[in-house]
Amino acid sequence: MPQLIFINLPVTDLDRSIRFYEATGARRNPQFSDGTAACMVVSETIHVMLLTHDKFRQFTTRRIIDAHADAQVLLCVSQEARDDVDAMVERATAAGGRADPTPTQDFGFLYGRSYADPDGHIWEVMWMDMAAAEAAAAA
Template sequence: MSRMIFVNLPVADLAKATAFYEAIGLTKNQQFSDETSASMILSDTIIVALLTHAKWHMFTSRPIAPATSSEVMLAVSCDSRDAVDAMNQAAATHGGTVDINPVQDLGFLYNRSFADLDGHVWEAMWMDMAAADGATG
């Protein structure tokens, strides 16, 4: 069995956060969603769980980081440079903040970052693995 990762994110407005993540390409899994959380499928092995603040605090008493902080940057691979740009455009169109870090274009690697509605930082990236192998020697 492949290992899975579940990224749990506290969100201020579950409906708006769910719509945002749908707009950037994730799919809501109704079976594991309710009025306090939305299970968003990124891939067969990666799930993003959007949790209301009350639900979040059922798992930890640690404070929720302010939207202006950077606790973690989640990188997600895309199929092409155009797909990186499309994800960032979708994020911008649906209330996210794009290019919060400088765009990186190394030829074989291209990435852009954005923050969701709650300030969680994502990096959409594309890498040409064949060219990367040659670049690293």
């Protein structure tokens, strides 16, 4: 079995967040979802656990930050093609997210943009031409 990652995010409106993540391509796994949490499957190995603040507090005594004002992590997912990066940001923006809260990166062999979900969590979306990256590193 491949190693899985479960990203736990506190959200202020669970239903809104479910709709947002579904609009960006994730699907809800009802087996691990209830009125306080939703497991959103991004890929076979990446899952995002959307947790109400009360549910999130069951896992930590630390303060839940306002991700619109503060940043704790930048989450990054890859795409198969450069155009897929733009398409993902466009889907996120159309679903209520904010486009490009971090600078766009364009190095020829690597292209990246970002979006913030409705709670302010920043997702970077990137594409990389591995052959070009390896050639540049070897030079």
